[in-house]
Amino acid sequence: MTFNMQHPNLPTIFSITEDEIDLNDLLAQITLASTGAAAIFTGMVRGETSRRGSTQANAGDEHQTEFLEYEAYIPMAEEKMKQVADEIRARWDAIEGIAIVQRIGKLYPKTPTVLIACTAAHRDTGVFEAARYGIDRLKEIVPIWKKEVSPSGEFWVEGEYVPKAGE
Amino acid sequence: MTFNMQHPNLPTIFSITEDEIDLNDLLAQITLASTGAAAIFTGMVRGETSRRGSTQANAGDEHQTEFLEYEAYIPMAEEKMKQVADEIRARWDAIEGIAIVQRIGKLYPKTPTVLIACTAAHRDTGVFEAARYGIDRLKEIVPIWKKEVSPSGEFWVEGEYVPKAGE
Amino acid sequence: MNHVKLLFFATIRERMGTKSLDLELPADLTIHGLKDRLSADYPKVKESLKSVLITINREYAFDEAIIPLNAEIGLFPPVSGG
Amino acid sequence: MNHVKLLFFATIRERMGTKSLDLELPADLTIHGLKDRLSADYPKVKESLKSVLITINREYAFDEAIIPLNAEIGLFPPVSGG
Numbered sequence: 001m002t003f004n005m006q007h008p009n010l011p012t013i014f015s016i017t018e019d020e021i022d023l024n025d026l027l028a029q030i031t032l033a034s035t036g037a038a039a040i041f042t043g044m045v046r047g048e049t050s051r052r053g054s055t056q057a058n059a060g061d062e063h064q065t066e067f068l069e070y071e072a073y074i075p076m077a078e079e080k081m082k083q084v085a086d087e088i089r090a091r092w093d094a095i096e097g098i099a100i101v102q103r104i105g106k107l108y109p110k111t112p113t114v115l116i117a118c119t120a121a122h123r124d125t126g127v128f129e130a131a132r133y134g135i136d137r138l139k140e141i142v143p144i145w146k147k148e149v150s151p152s153g154e155f156w157v158e159g160e161y162v163p164k165a166g167e
Numbered sequence: 168m169t170f171n172m173q174h175p176n177l178p179t180i181f182s183i184t185e186d187e188i189d190l191n192d193l194l195a196q197i198t199l200a201s202t203g204a205a206a207i208f209t210g211m212v213r214g215e216t217s218r219r220g221s222t223q224a225n226a227g228d229e230h231q232t233e234f235l236e237y238e239a240y241i242p243m244a245e246e247k248m249k250q251v252a253d254e255i256r257a258r259w260d261a262i263e264g265i266a267i268v269q270r271i272g273k274l275y276p277k278t279p280t281v282l283i284a285c286t287a288a289h290r291d292t293g294v295f296e297a298a299r300y301g302i303d304r305l306k307e308i309v310p311i312w313k314k315e316v317s318p319s320g321e322f323w324v325e326g327e328y329v330p331k332a333g334e
Numbered sequence: 335m336n337h338v339k340l341l342f343f344a345t346i347r348e349r350m351g352t353k354s355l356d357l358e359l360p361a362d363l364t365i366h367g368l369k370d371r372l373s374a375d376y377p378k379v380k381e382s383l384k385s386v387l388i389t390i391n392r393e394y395a396f397d398e399a400i401i402p403l404n405a406e407i408g409l410f411p412p413v414s415g416g
Numbered sequence: 417m418n419h420v421k422l423l424f425f426a427t428i429r430e431r432m433g434t435k436s437l438d439l440e441l442p443a444d445l446t447i448h449g450l451k452d453r454l455s456a457d458y459p460k461v462k463e464s465l466k467s468v469l470i471t472i473n474r475e476y477a478f479d480e481a482i483i484p485l486n487a488e489i490g491l492f493p494p495v496s497g498g
Contacts, residue, residue, distance in 0.1 A: 023190035023207075031277045033214035038279075039298070040190070040207040043498045046288065047200035070497070073425055073490055076474035077497075102497055110198045112205075114498045121213065128299050131206070135290060135498060143471075143490065144497025145426035156427050159494030162469065163476040210416045237415070240343055240408055243392035244415075269415055281416045302416060310389070310408065311415025312344035323345050326412030329387065330394040 007089060013099040014081035016072050016144075021101055021112045030097025030119045039127035040117040041135045047109025066149045068157075070104040070113065073143035077102065080142040084134055088118065091133065094125035100134060102144055114138065141167055174256060180266040181248035183239050183311075188268055188279045197264025197286050206294040207284040208302045214276025233316045235324075237271040237280065240310035244269065247309040251301055255285065258300065261292035267301060269311055281305065308334055336361055336403050343410035346386060349379045359401060365390075366397040368407070387412060418443055418485050425492035428468060431461045441483060447472075448479040450489070469494060 011030050027038055045068050081100045089095055097119040107113050116134035120127045138144075140161040147156050178197050194205055212235050248267045256262055264286040274280050283301035285294045305311075307328040314323050340355040347353055359368065365388050373380040388395050389408035401407065422437040429435055441450065447470050455462040470477050471490035483489065 023194065027190060027209065027279065028277070031211055033276055034216070035211055035277070036213040038207075038209045038211065039295075040205075040209070041290065041295075042194065042205045042207070043290070044198055044202055044205065044286075046203040049201070049288070071425060071429075072497070073423065073471075073474075073492065076471060076490060079474050109200055110195070110202070112194065121216070123208065123210070123299070123302060128206075128208075128295050132290070132295050139495065139498045141476075141495065142497055143425065143492060143495050145492065146496055147426075156493070157496040159496035161494055165476070165478060167476055238343060238347075239415070240341065240389075240392075240410065243389060243408060246392050306413065306416045308394075308413065309415055310343065310410060310413050312410065313414055314344075323411070324414040326414035328412055332394070332396060334394055 010089075010095075011097040011099075012082070012085045013097075013101070014078055014085065015101045016074050016077050016081075017101065017103055018105045019103070021103055021115050023112075023115065023117075026099045026101065026115060026117060027119075030099050030117060032096050032119070034121055035096050035119045036121050037123040037125070037127055038117055038119045039123075039131040040115065041131045042112045043114040043135070045107050045109045045111050045113055063152065064150055065109060066151065067106050067108045068113070069106050069147045069149065070102070071145055072102065072104050077142050077144055081138070084137045084142065087137060088130045088134055092118075092120075092126035092130045094120045094122075095127070095130050096120050098130075098134070100138065102138070102142070104144070177256075177262075178264040178266075179249070179252045180264075180268070181245055181252065182268045183241050183244050183248075184268065184270055185272045186270070188270055188282050190279075190282065190284075193266045193268065193282060193284060194286075197266050197284060199263050199286070201288055202263050202286045203288050204290040204292070204294055205284055205286045206290075206298040207282065208298045209279045210281040210302070212274050212276045212278050212280055230319065231317055232276060233318065234273050234275045235280070236273050236314045236316065237269070238312055239269065239271050244309050244311055248305070251304045251309065254304060255297045255301055259285075259287075259293035259297045261287045261289075262294070262297050263287050265297075265301070267305065269305070269309070271311070335359065336363070336401060336405075338401060338405045338407055341406065341408045343408065344414075345411050346379060346382050346409050349382055350376065363401050364397065365395055365399050365401065368401060369397070382411070383409075385411065417441065418445070418483060418487075420483060420487045420489055423488065423490045425490065426496075427493050428461060428464050428491050431464055432458065445483050446479065447477055447481050447483065450483060451479070464493070465491075467493065
């Protein structure tokens, strides 16, 4: 947990870790006496990519994943997670606590790899939108990469966002 | 976990419980091999209502809460939770797993009281909207009530939604 | 006659002083008729009945509905869970 | 001369065969100049450098930026975390 000059009483957690992501613990850490609502996003390793409900996978993409291997530019990633948290607070001023956690290392299907959680007094204050914004931004500017290992070989998952100056 | 005739392989959990809500466990139960994203909403008991970031509280509403006491019409509440899950699946067909949990009994500030979680292959499939819809509907049609106990006395929290025919 | 079970929750439970009541009702009584009878027999809940939600066998029901045999009838204020 | 530390990640790390490299660069060299030098010295990463993201002291930087003294420079493909 960090001390934030602009929001001295509001907990902001960011972490890059090889440990399991503990949702109960993280939620407790960003719950204040005034908190009544939390929106949490987690991403997990997909073991199989099917067409059902996927907007990204096409027929030819169906495949099995053995595991993903994550790496990060850790000190920069922590700074960029802090930037994402600051951007969230600038856009939704009702947000109380924020947690941003990326797990790295070798991660197997069904394992949560990333978490973005935002708390507020009420659910109509932007918590859902803030969590959504957080994961979108993490995937744009936080320096983390993943390599997929499957029965047919290994390949790096390609990002596509190119940050703008000052981002 | 229930068996759903229309979605035989998709986990749907609904529960009214006096036990702690375990986010890690519930998330694991609704994560399939094809799941890559989860949106989770939790509501917590607010110990203090302040004006900051609240769209509902006015100056005169500021107060302390000692605890909330929840009760439910349990068998009907379970049926209505199933209905909420069915409504979610009818609106967002990419949803894989759904968990809807309400904790009842005497609950103290900062305690999670309710959870709605939806999983899907990807985050752009409606998981956030589905979780938001789930908590909105729970607060409309699932027969649960809460009484607030504070230093100044106790009072029932008033709902306002009147279900329509067939709802 | 129709044996029905009434279940009270929240404010209505408190005002009634009981969680449930077994009643004998005339066949083909409507929810409206039931409310009239409860208002007469339990004046302390008369006000509450104006904004009460009613369920028959765990589905929301309305004034004109005829109460089926052996129904389970819920009476409660608008819900406030979460 | 300017002592800088280069850090490579993901595909570029694999192609370079190393996580980091300490280099002596002329003063006032730009990122563009650094890319030219790396392309010449390490032909195996020449292709990667066309779409590389560059950071100077953990902030994204662009071709025209002049590399400050003792900079920590990151080189990596677009990010793909989550």
